[in-house]
Amino acid sequence: MPFSHIKFEALDGIATVTVNRPEKRNALHLETMGELGQAFKEITVNDSIKAAIITGAGDRAFVAGADINELARTSPQSAEHLSRFGQDIFRLLETMRKPSVAAINGVALGGGLELAMCCTVRFAAPEAMLGQPEVKLGMLAGYGATQRLPLLIGRGRALEMLLSAEPVTAAEAFRLGLVNRVVPAAELLSASRAWLTKCIANGSYAIGLTMEAVDVGFTSGFEAGLRYESAAFGLIASTQERVEGLRAFLEKRSPIFTGN
Helix, strand or coil: CCCCCEEEEEECCEEEEEECCHHHCCCECHHHHHHHHHHHHHHHHCCCCCEEEEEECCCCEEECCECHHHHCCCCHHHHHHHHHHHHHHHHHHHCCCCCEEEEECCEEECHHHHHHHCCCEEEECCCCEEECCHHHHCCCCCCCHHHHHHHHHCHHHHHHHHHHCCCEEHHHHHHHCCCCEECCHHHHHHHHHHHHHHHHCCCHHHHHHHHHHHHHHHHHCHHHHHHHHHHHHHHHCCCHHHHHHHHHHHCCCCCCCCCC
16 A cells, blocks of 8 residues: 555564654654554454554654644644544554554654554664653643553653653663663664564464453453453353464474464
């Protein structure tokens, strides 16, 4: 599919989605967001794609945030619509039931960090800086940071980042639990691909249901999460993947999952 502001590639079951506006430090504007939505929908429905890497073009920025010129033109009504539009697109990534890595190759600020937080895990180059600077502009985060950041690093530390508007280094983000690994920039994509390759060697139904169970618990509460886990535990018992996984274990061999 043709894109103007992102690059989309798929190799060996892993899609790589690259925000491609390096002259704007990969800032997100409406057209870029729309293309990300198309890419996430394609990953979701394409059975040959098992996982995704999200990154930014160049070596300066993952995504530096939203397009400020576009934001400056919003009215109260259009600003609310823009927020919901972005939240819905990022939620596609978060709920696609396929693992994803945010390969943070530079600054991830505002909408950039919000995009990264919707990925399953985050790997960052040592030079990366991560933050939510919206209050410096007299605004607040609109693509989900007020909800996801506390879940990832705790209420107090999230408020510290959100209210001070000060970014943190990759090392500090790792200490906080905001990123999972700090990886040399030259190895960022290969490390992301290696982790995803390890993941997708496992049962695809099991991966999808595990991700959804975690999401239900976060969004609907502990008891709802437990109920979903039990339902999923029953559902997975009907799959050939479980038959193969258990048989392979008993036969002391590696399982061969075929996606059914």
